[in-house]
Amino acid sequence: MTKLYKYQKTGVKGIIHFDGRVLLADEMGLGKTLEALTYLRLRPQTLPALVVCPASAKYVWKGETKKHTKFSGKILSGRKPRRFKPKDITIINYDVLFHWKKVLLKCGFKTIILDECQYIKSWKAKRTKAAISLGRKIPHILALSGTPITNRPKELYTTLHLIVPKQFQSFVPYAFRYCNRHMLPWGWDDTGASHLDELHKKLKKSCMIRRTKQQVLKELPDKRRMVLPLPITRPAEYARAENDFLGWLAKKSVDKAVKADRAIELVKLGYLKRLAAELKMKSVFQYIDTLLDDTDEKIVVFAYHKSIIQKLKTKYTKSVVVDGSVSMKQRRDNVKKFQQDKKTRIFIGQIIAAGTAITLTAASTAIFVELDWVPGNHIQAEDRLHRIGQKNHVQIYYLIAKGTIEQKLCKIIQQKAAIITNVLDGKKMKNEMNVFDQLMKWYERKLT
Numbered sequence: 090m091t092k093l094y095k096y097q098k099t100g101v102k103g104i105i106h107f108d109g110r111v112l113l114a115d116e117m118g119l120g121k122t123l124e125a126l127t128y129l130r131l132r133p134q135t136l137p138a139l140v141v142c143p144a145s146a147k148y149v150w151k152g153e154t155k156k157h158t159k160f161s162g163k164i165l166s167g168r169k170p171r172r173f174k175p176k177d178i179t180i181i182n183y184d185v186l187f188h189w190k191k192v193l194l195k196c197g198f199k200t201i202i203l204d205e206c207q208y209i210k211s212w213k214a215k216r217t218k219a220a221i222s223l224g225r226k227i228p229h230i231l232a233l234s235g236t237p238i239t240n241r242p243k244e245l246y247t248t249l250h251l252i253v254p255k256q257f258q259s260f261v262p263y264a265f266r267y268c269n270r271h272m273l274p275w276g277w278d279d280t281g282a283s284h285l286d287e288l289h290k291k292l293k294k295s296c297m298i299r300r301t302k303q304q305v306l307k308e309l310p311d312k313r314r315m316v317l318p319l320p321i322t323r324p325a326e327y328a329r330a331e332n333d334f335l336g337w338l339a340k341k342s343v344d345k346a347v348k349a350d351r352a353i354e355l356v357k358l359g360y361l362k363r364l365a366a367e368l369k370m371k372s373v374f375q376y377i378d379t380l381l382d383d384t385d386e387k388i389v390v391f392a393y394h395k396s397i398i399q400k401l402k403t404k405y406t407k408s409v410v411v412d413g414s415v416s417m418k419q420r421r422d423n424v425k426k427f428q429q430d431k432k433t434r435i436f437i438g439q440i441i442a443a444g445t446a447i448t449l450t451a452a453s454t455a456i457f458v459e460l461d462w463v464p465g466n467h468i469q470a471e472d473r474l475h476r477i478g479q480k481n482h483v484q485i486y487y488l489i490a491k492g493t494i495e496q497k498l499c500k501i502i503q504q505k506a507a508i509i510t511n512v513l514d515g516k517k518m519k520n521e522m523n524v525f526d527q528l529m530k531w532y533e534r535k536l537t
Contacts (some may be wrong), residue, residue, distance in 0.1 A: 091123060091157045096305040100124040101131065103298040106146035109135055109200060109229030114299040117235040117383045118313075118454065118484035122153045125202055125231050129178070130158050135200045135229050137175040139193065141220060142204035143379060144182040145372040148318040148491050150204070154178055167190060167261050183208045187215040190222055195208065198227050203248070205278070205379055206232035210244035212260075217247055224251040235383035242267040242288060243279045249296070256295045304483055312475045312483045316499055318491040319372035321365065327493055330364055339536050354529060358494065365493035366397050366459045373458050373488055374404055380454065381434065387427065387452040389436045391443065391470050393459035401437045401458070411443040420447070427451060444470040453481035458488050460495060462524050464502045494528070501527050 093101070104111050110130065115121050129135055140150050147164050154162040160177035162491050170192040171303050179196070181189060201224055203209065224230050232248045243264065249257040250403040257263055264270040267288045269281030293299070321327060334357055380388060389445050390408075392398045398412055407425035427436045428451045436449055440461045461467060475483045489495045501524050 093127060094120075094305070094308045096122050096300055096308055097127070098281055100126065100300070101127045103435045104128045104231065105132070107296055107298075109231065111230075112206075112232045112234065112235055112248065112252060112297040114297055114384075116299075116301045117380060117386075118482070119302065119305065121235075122150065122204075124156055125233065126154060126157050126160075128231070129160070129200065136160075136177055137196070137198055138178050138200035138202060139175075139196070139198045139223070139227070140178060140180045140188055140202045140204060141183060142180065143208065143375055144184055145180055145210060145319050145375040145379070146317075147180050148320065150178075150180045152316075152318060152375070183216045183220075186223075187219040187401070190219040193223055194226060198223070200229040200231065202225045202233065203230045203251075204233045205383075206234045206248045207244060207382060209247050209251075214245060221247070221251055222430060241280055242282055246356045249292075253296050256291070299500075306482060309349060312471065312485065314485045314487065314503070316487045316489055316503070317376070318489050318496065319369050321368035321374065321490050321493065322371055323368055324492065327361075327364060327490075328367055330361060331494070334358070334361060335532065335536065337401050338532055355525065358525070358528065361494045362460070362498070363394050365484075365490040365495045366394065367400075368493075369488070369490040370397070370400055370458075376486075377405075377435075377456065377489060380456075384454075386454060387434045387436070389438065389449050389452045389455040389474060391438050391440050391455060391457045391459070393440050393461055393462075397459055398437060398439060405435045405437070407433065408437050409433055410437045411447070412439035413442045415442070424449070438470070438473075440466050440470050443473065448476060448478060449473040449474060450478040450480075454484050454486070455477065456488060460487070460498050460502060464524065467502060497526070497531055498528055 097120055100113065100115060104113065104124065105128065109132070111121065113121050113124060115124070129138055142150055144290060151162040151164055154160050154177075162178045162180060164171070165181040166185070168188040170189045172192055172195075175196045175198065179198075181193075201220075203220060203224075209220045211217055230252050232252055234248075244259065246260055246263055250260075257332065261270075264277075264279045267282070267284055269283040270277060270279050271281075319389065335422060337357065353403070361439040377390065377419065390401060392401060395412070398410065402410055409427050411420050411423055415423065423436075424447050426433050436443075436452065438444070440457075440459070444466055452474055455471060457467065457470075471483070471485050489499050
């Protein structure tokens with residue numbers, strides 16, 4: 090079992106103290122998933138457990154379950170439910186929860202984990218109704234969110250009603266007290282906030298565990314990487330492209346007279362790499378949106394291809410960008426704006442163009458939505474945040490397209506990155522194509 094930090098051990102004790110009915114509200118990057126899994130491990134009577142999460146997090150939960158426990162993890166997909174016998178942990182996304190509700194009610198779950206519980210903020214949503222129906226039949230409820238009290242306490246009520254219904258029986262008194270409820274010409278307005286200090290104290294006493302990075306900073310490593318596999322859209326399209334590549338590679342291997350040079354191989358592998366990135370963008374957007382909702386912090390997003398950077402720019406219009414097309418003056422202005430303007434929360438950088446000679450310490454979270462061939466380039470990009478002036482623990486997320494070339498490429502890069510973590514800015518790495526060569530050998534082995 091993974092070793093826990095002291096604050097994580099305290100968090101698990103808190104879950105036990107609240108008898109598994111808890112709002113686990115540790116700030117993003119502090120390991121809420123590990124704390125929840127540790128609770129289940131220490132309390133086997135709380136199994137089987139149902140994890141409900143955003144679609145982009147399903148494989149993250151399965152991966153973390155395998156990494157930190159001996160539990161089996163099963164993922165449910167699609168809108169056509171089928172009966173099954175749950176084992177340890179069953180994972181399903183909010184989007185299809187309503188369709189599986191009747192089947193899940195018969196499974197005898199002892200714990201339900203609502204990851205990113207703000208997804209059930211609306212009473213009217215089908216997923217909220219399904220979550221409440223399930224929660225009323227399940228004794229232990231772990232609601233996970235990095236934003237326990239936002240500017241709109243209204244959005245938290247459904248979760249609190251589910252966890253501690255005796256404390257939060259009715260929305261109307263809650264709205265008057267904590268949502269600044271008042272009448273407008275068109276009806277009641279519950280979108281405000283009032284008596285937040287009182288609400289915070291009430292939550293801490295009844296169900297909430299909350300720690301920030303600042304509170305536990307001394308316990309955290311300076312920089313931590315996490316690889317998160319994400320589902321892709323149109324997997325059949327990717328499978329066809331990979332099969333076409335394998336067919337070409339088989340023909341090349343058989344016909345010794347035909348020797349494609351490195352450039353052709355790089356183009357063909359590069360196409361698979363770019364296609365994998367494009368097919369995961371829906372999941373990438375969902376993940377970034379969740380991080381933006383979970384915290385007020387700034388985020389740095391690194392990509393490789395122009396097409397991916399353009400998709401990010403189109404989606405996040407208030408971001409600043411540094412890529413190969415940006416002039417030196419604009420580059421300086423964009424970095425300055427990101428560093429100093431509180432409203433500019435996203436920096437989009439091309440891994441190489443934004444990987445040297447700039448400082449991005451206004452953020453402590455970086456996301457790689459694509460991979461470079463050269464491990465040293467990732468480290469240099471990471472260190473735009475992890476450098477003098479950074480006051481916080483730095484969290485690096487690598488969002489990998491599940492079941493694609495990215496998974497193997499990421500493994501190779503991570504292995505090499507561990508060796509060159511202390512590379513200086515601008516230093517050229519030897520054997521830069523080593524990653525590419527290993528990837529080609531891996532595909533060649535698939536043919537045998």
